[in-house]
Amino acid sequence: MKLLGLKTFRHGVHPPESKSATSGLAIRQFPFAPVLVIPLVQHMGRPSIAEVQEGQEVTRGQRIARADGFMSVSMHAPASGIVRRIALTPSISGRMVPGVFLEPYPGSTQEIADGTPCPLETATAEQIVAAIQDAGIVGLGGAAFPTHVKLAIPEGKSVDTLIINGVECEPYLTTDHRVMLEQRDDLFMGIRYLLKVTGAARAIVGIEANKPDAAEHLRAGLPDDLPATVEVLSVKYPQGAEKMLITALLGREVPSGGLPLDVHALCVNVATTAEIGRLLPRGRGIQERVITVSGPAVERKGNYRIPIGTPLRFLLEEVGVADDVNRVFLGGPMMGAAASTLDIPITKGTSGVVAFTDREAASTHRHVYPCIRCGYCLDACPIFLDPSQLGILALNGEHGRMAEEQHLMDCFECGCCSFVCPSHIPLVQQFRIAKRTVRKAKSAS
Amino acid sequence: MSRSTSTLEIRTSPHILSGHSVDTIMFNVVLALLPTTIFAIYAFGLAAVLTLATAVGSCLLTERLTGTSPQGSTLGDWSVTITGLLYGLTLPPGLPLWMVAVGGVFGVFVGKTLFGGLGLNTFNPALIGRAFLQAAFPGAMTSWVAGFAPGRFVSLPSSTLTPPLSQPIYDGITGATPLAAWKFERVATGSGELALGFVSGSLGETSSLLILLGGLYLIARNMMSWKIPLTILTTVVAFSGALHLIDSERYATPWLMLFSGGLMLGALFMATDMVGSPMTAKGTLIYSVVIGSLVVVIRTWGGMPEGVMYAILLGNALSPQIDRWVRPKLYGAPLRGRG
Numbered sequence: 001m002k003l004l005g006l007k008t009f010r011h012g013v014h015p016p017e018s019k020s021a022t023s024g025l026a027i028r029q030f031p032f033a034p035v036l037v038i039p040l041v042q043h044m045g046r047p048s049i050a051e052v053q054e055g056q057e058v059t060r061g062q063r064i065a066r067a068d069g070f071m072s073v074s075m076h077a078p079a080s081g082i083v084r085r086i087a088l089t090p091s092i093s094g095r096m097v098p099g100v101f102l103e104p105y106p107g108s109t110q111e112i113a114d115g116t117p118c119p120l121e122t123a124t125a126e127q128i129v130a131a132i133q134d135a136g137i138v139g140l141g142g143a144a145f146p147t148h149v150k151l152a153i154p155e156g157k158s159v160d161t162l163i164i165n166g167v168e169c170e171p172y173l174t175t176d177h178r179v180m181l182e183q184r185d186d187l188f189m190g191i192r193y194l195l196k197v198t199g200a201a202r203a204i205v206g207i208e209a210n211k212p213d214a215a216e217h218l219r220a221g222l223p224d225d226l227p228a229t230v231e232v233l234s235v236k237y238p239q240g241a242e243k244m245l246i247t248a249l250l251g252r253e254v255p256s257g258g259l260p261l262d263v264h265a266l267c268v269n270v271a272t273t274a275e276i277g278r279l280l281p282r283g284r285g286i287q288e289r290v291i292t293v294s295g296p297a298v299e300r301k302g303n304y305r306i307p308i309g310t311p312l313r314f315l316l317e318e319v320g321v322a323d324d325v326n327r328v329f330l331g332g333p334m335m336g337a338a339a340s341t342l343d344i345p346i347t348k349g350t351s352g353v354v355a356f357t358d359r360e361a362a363s364t365h366r367h368v369y370p371c372i373r374c375g376y377c378l379d380a381c382p383i384f385l386d387p388s389q390l391g392i393l394a395l396n397g398e399h400g401r402m403a404e405e406q407h408l409m410d411c412f413e414c415g416c417c418s419f420v421c422p423s424h425i426p427l428v429q430q431f432r433i434a435k436r437t438v439r440k441a442k443s444a445s
Numbered sequence: 446m447s448r449s450t451s452t453l454e455i456r457t458s459p460h461i462l463s464g465h466s467v468d469t470i471m472f473n474v475v476l477a478l479l480p481t482t483i484f485a486i487y488a489f490g491l492a493a494v495l496t497l498a499t500a501v502g503s504c505l506l507t508e509r510l511t512g513t514s515p516q517g518s519t520l521g522d523w524s525v526t527i528t529g530l531l532y533g534l535t536l537p538p539g540l541p542l543w544m545v546a547v548g549g550v551f552g553v554f555v556g557k558t559l560f561g562g563l564g565l566n567t568f569n570p571a572l573i574g575r576a577f578l579q580a581a582f583p584g585a586m587t588s589w590v591a592g593f594a595p596g597r598f599v600s601l602p603s604s605t606l607t608p609p610l611s612q613p614i615y616d617g618i619t620g621a622t623p624l625a626a627w628k629f630e631r632v633a634t635g636s637g638e639l640a641l642g643f644v645s646g647s648l649g650e651t652s653s654l655l656i657l658l659g660g661l662y663l664i665a666r667n668m669m670s671w672k673i674p675l676t677i678l679t680t681v682v683a684f685s686g687a688l689h690l691i692d693s694e695r696y697a698t699p700w701l702m703l704f705s706g707g708l709m710l711g712a713l714f715m716a717t718d719m720v721g722s723p724m725t726a727k728g729t730l731i732y733s734v735v736i737g738s739l740v741v742v743i744r745t746w747g748g749m750p751e752g753v754m755y756a757i758l759l760g761n762a763l764s765p766q767i768d769r770w771v772r773p774k775l776y777g778a779p780l781r782g783r784g
Contacts, residue, residue, distance in 0.1 A: 015461055256777040326454050333460040340455050359452055369467040370564035375724030383776040408773050415459035422465040429550045
C-alpha cells in the first residue's frame with residue numbers, strides 16, 4: 001500500500017528516530033582491545049569448530065574456526081596476535097559459550113591475510129554460496145542468520161526479486177545508513193553476487209525516507225548494467241522486518257509459517273550485501289563490523305568499524321559513558337537485548353550499542369494497569385494479531401491456547417504492542433515466554 | 446565508568462515507550478469535561494455543584510471501598526473520577542441528592558466492581574447508575590428544573606434536599622426538554638438555543654458546543670477515537686434527516702436530533718469509553734452505526750423522548766461480539782473462503 005505517495009506496510013508505530021546524533025558521522029576504525037574474545041556461537045545454528053590451539057599465533061583475517069555442517073559458518077581472526085586460551089565466555093543471551101581469547105600484538109602492522117578469491121565472473125552459484133559460508137557471513141542486521149543458508153534455494157523454489165534491506169527502522173541505529181553512503185561500490189558488487197546466486201531478474205534497495213542522502217547517493221552511482229532500483233519508503237517501524245519490507249515493496253504477503261521464497265522474494269541486509277561484495281573478491285572473512293554506538297549515556301557517539309570480539313567494557317571505556325549509565329543494550333531500543341554484564345564481546349550480529357542513563361531507563365518503569373481494551377495494540381501489530389487477548393491468555397498461563405487460537409507463533413517480537421500499551425503491560429515479554437514453552441512442548445512431544 | 450558500584454538494569458525490549466498512559470489519558474478526559482462542568486454550574490448554580498459533588502463523591506467512595514487491586518488504591522487511574530463526573534452530568538438538575546448517591550453507588554459497584562474492575566466492565570458504569578435511577582425513580586428523572594433561575598447561586602430547588610427515601614416535590618417551574626417538547630407537543634426548539642445550551646435538560650447535556658470543544662481537545666491529543674463520535678453523529682443526522690424528508694410533520698429535524706438530549710455527551714464521552722467499545726477498526730464503525738441508529742429509533746418510535754443511554758448500553762453489550770465478527774485477517778493467512 002502507499003501512504004502519501006510512498007510505499008509502506010499496514011499498521012506499525014512511529015517511535016522517535018533519535019538518529020541525528022550519529023547519522024552524519026563517518027565510519028571510524030576502532031582500536032584493538034587488549035584481549036578480543038571471539039565466541040564460537042555468533043550465529044543462529046551450530047557452533048563453529050575451533051582450528052587453533054592455545055598459545056598459537058594467528059594472522060589477522062586467518063580462519064580460526066570452521067563451520068560445523070551446513071547450519072554453521074567460519075570464524076576469522078580479528079587481529080594478528082596470540083591465542084591465550086579457549087574457554088567459556090558470557091554472551092548476550094545470558095548463557096556461557098565457548099570462545100577464543102585472542103591477544104593482539106601491540107606492534108603488529110595488522111595486515112589482513114587474503115584467502116582464495118571467489119571471482120564474480122567465473123564462480124558458479126554453488127561456489128559463491130560456499131564462499132559466503134567460508135567468509136563467515138551472517139545477517140548483519142541483527143538476526144545473525146547464516147546468509148548462505150538463505151541463498152541455498154531448494155528445488156522447486158525460485159526468486160524473481162532480490163530485496164536489499166536498507167530500511168534501518170530501529171531508532172538510534174545509523175550503520176546501514178553509513179554503509180550505503182561509504183561503501184556504495186561494495187554494495188553494488190554484493191548485489192551482483194547475490195543476483196547471480198539467486199537468479200533473480202532484479203534487485204530493489206528499500207530505504208526509508210529519513211535517509212534521502214543515501215537513496216540519492218545510490219541512485220546517482222547505479223551502474224547501467226546492474227538491474228537494480230532504489231525505492232524510498234515512508235518511515236515506519238518495523239519496516240525493516242523481512243515480511244513487512246516484502247509487503248511494502250512488492251505487495252505480497254509471506255504466508256504464515258512460510259518463507260520469503262514462497263512469494264519469490266529474498267531479503268538481504270545492505271551491510272551484509274556490502275560485506276559480500278567487499279570480502280569475496282579477496283577471499284577474506286568477517287573480522288570486524290560497523291556498529292552505531294549511541295544513546296544519551298554515550299559521550300563520543302559514532303559509527304565505528306569494531307573488531308569482532310571487542311569486549312563491551314572496553315568499547316564503552318573508549319567512547320566514554322555518563323556516570324549514571326543505567327542500561328546498555330545491543331541493537332536498537334525496540335528489539336535490542338539488554339546486557340547483563342559488560343564482559344560480553346561484540347559479535348557479528350551486533351548492529352548497535354545503545355546506553356541509557358537513569359533518566360531514560362526510568363521512563364520505562366511504569367505502573368502496570370489492567371488492559372482497558374483501548375485497541376492501540378491491534379492497530380500497531382504488523383501481523384494483525386490481537387495482543388490484548390494474547391496478553392489476557394498469557395496472564396492465565398494459557399500458552400497452548402495462545403498458539404492454537406491466537407496465532408502466537410506468528411509474532412516476531414517487534415515490540416510495537418508493548419510500545420503503545422497505555423497500561424504498560426509487558427506484552428512482548430509475555431509472548432516470548434509463551435513461545436518458549438510452546439516450542440518446548442512441541443519438541444517434547 | 447567511574448561509578449565502580451554501578452549496576453546494569455536488565456529489561457526486555459522495547460526499551461522505549463510511546464508515553465501514553467492510562468492515568469494521563471483518563472486525567473485528560475476529566476480536563477476535557479471541565480468546560481461542560483463549568484457551564485452546568487453556571488446554568489444551574491448551587492444545585493449543580495451539590496449534584497456533581499455528590500455524584501463524584503459517591504463513585505469515588507464506592508470504588509475506594511469495593512474496588513480491588515493487588516497494587517492498592519485504584520483511584521489514581523482517574524477512571525472512577527470520570528465515571529462520577531459523567532454520571533453527574535447526565536442527571537437532571539434538582540434531582541434529590543440521596544438519589545444521586547444511590548445511583549453512584551449502584552453504578553460503580555454493580556457496573557464496575559462486580560464485573561471485575563477497570564477493563565472488565567462490559568457497560569459504562571456511569572450509564573448503569575443512570576439507568577438504575579431511570580428505572581427506580583422515573584418521575585424524578587424526568588423532572589427538569591429550569592436553568593438560569595435568578596437566585597440559583599444562593600438557593601436550591603426544593604427537590605434537591607429531599608430527605609432520603611421520600612419523593613421530591615417540585616415547586617419552581619419545570620420545563621420540558623427539547624426532545625420531550627417535540628415528542629409530546631410537537632414543539633421544535635431553535636437550533637441556536639440548542640447548540641449554545643440555553644434549554645432544559647440534564648446538567649451536562651445542554652451545551653453541545655462546549656462538549657464538542659472538550660472532545661476536540663482529546664482527539665487532538667490522540668486520546669480519543671474520532672471515528673466513534675463522527676460516525677454516531679453522521680448516522681443520527683442521516684437517519685433522522687431521511688425521516689424528516691419523508692414527513693417533516695411527524696419527524697423532527699436532524700438539527701434537533703443532533704443538538705438535543707444526551708447525544709453529544711454520549712457520542713463524545715460515553716460511547717468512546719475504551720473499555721466498552723470495540724477494539725477493531727471495522728468493529729468500531731459497526732458499533733457506532735448501531736448506536737446512532739438506535740438513538741433515532743428509540744427517540745422516534747420508543748415510549749421515551751430520549752434514547753442515548755440505552756443505545757450506548759446496547760452498543761457496549763454488542764462490542765465483544767462485533768469484534769469477533771470482524772476480526773481482521775492475520776498477516777500471511779489465506780483469504781477467508783480459500784481455506
